[in-house]
Amino acid sequence: MTEKTVDSPALTPQPVAKSASGARGIVVALLMTTVLLAALAAVIYVFGWPWLNDQWQRLAQIEQQVAGISLQEQQAVDRQGQLLKRVEDDVQTAIAAGRQEWERKLTTSETRQRVEHAASERQFADRMGRLEGQVDRLLEVDRRAWLGQEAIFLIRLAAQRLLIARDVAAAINLLTQADALLRDTGEPTLEGVRADIARDRAALAALPKVDQVGLYARLSGLIDQADKLQLAYDIPIVSEEAKPVTSGWWDRAAAGWRAALTTLSDHLVIRRRSDDIAQLMTPEWASLARQNMRMLLEQAQIAMLSANQSLFETALQRATRFVELFTDQDPDRVASMMADIEAMAGENIAPKLPDLAPTRSRLETAIARLAGPTGSQ
DSSP states (O other), X not given: OHHHXXXXXXXTTHHHHHHHHHHHHHHXXXXXXXXXXXXXXXXXXXXXXXXXXXXXXXXXXHHHHHHHHHHHHHHHHXXXXXXXXXXXXXXXXXXXXXXXXHHHHHHHHHHHHHHHHHHHHHHHHHHHHHHHHHHHHHHTTOHHHHHHHHHHXXXXXXXXXXXXXXXXXXXXXXXHHHHHHHHHHTOGGGHHHHHHHHHHHHHHHTSOOOOHHHHHHHHHHXXXXXXXXXXXXXXXXXXXXXXXOOOOHHHHHHHHHXXXXXXXXXXXXXXXOSOHHHHTOOHHHHHHHHHHHHHHHHHHHHHHHTTOHHHHHHHHHHHHXXXXXXXXXXXXXXXXXXXXXXXXXXXXXXXXXXXXHHHHHHXXXXXXXXXXXXXXX
């Protein structure tokens, strides 16, 4: 216990010594830091200041270069503006000079054109005056002669329509127009010609009208019937009702006789010998007869459309001969076709047309006589 109390006074001064050594360390550290900072500042000053000075100089040079370039650009812009102004002034001067020259030429051209146009109008007026004088001297403006010539042309056209197409309605209309022209002339010497035209119109109006559409349809119907003519009738098979079988010998004999007659009728056909050609009719000959009949009926159609009376009658007569060949085979159809052919054979498909040549010749003579004094003058 006494040892512990003796040792305690020797240990109490140790914290004070430790604090003094720590203060000295802090001071040393501060001094070293200050020295390092001073050394670093010296290094920076020695090595960094020249580099920084060099960069400042370069920046000043760049600024000088930029200022010089800006000055050059400004000078170039000024020179370009001056050049553009000079070019604009030159263009304006050239345009003004060209406009003056164009106006001068235009004025000269207009003056020349007006002079030429006036001269052309005078020449044209003089020429038209001379032509009108020549026409007046040659024709004396005779309207009657012109109307007469037009009437002659219409009568000639009506005659052509009758000759080529047998168009009666068109011919009547053309004659009516020709008569109207002659009426407009007011010339008394043309009254005789107008009377001839009236007679021709009456003759044309009195002509019977040919029903070409109906005749063509009837001939087409005959052509269809020709294809249906039969070569021979089918023999009908008569079926007898079954009779009760009897045991008598007389009934058995009658049944056998009827069976024999039935068998014989299948092999024997009785025909009239009124026509040798009809008896010899074969399917090939019948087909040839139908073809000839069809061609003759078509020929009759063509003759009817072309108003050929003789050819129309001849074709129908020849077609009748071929139809008669089927009298024994198809009498009902043949009788109907023969009646229709005979009815059409009496048709007048080409009525006689009036001749318009005398009327035209008389009109031409009258117009020539009417224009004679004018032509002699």
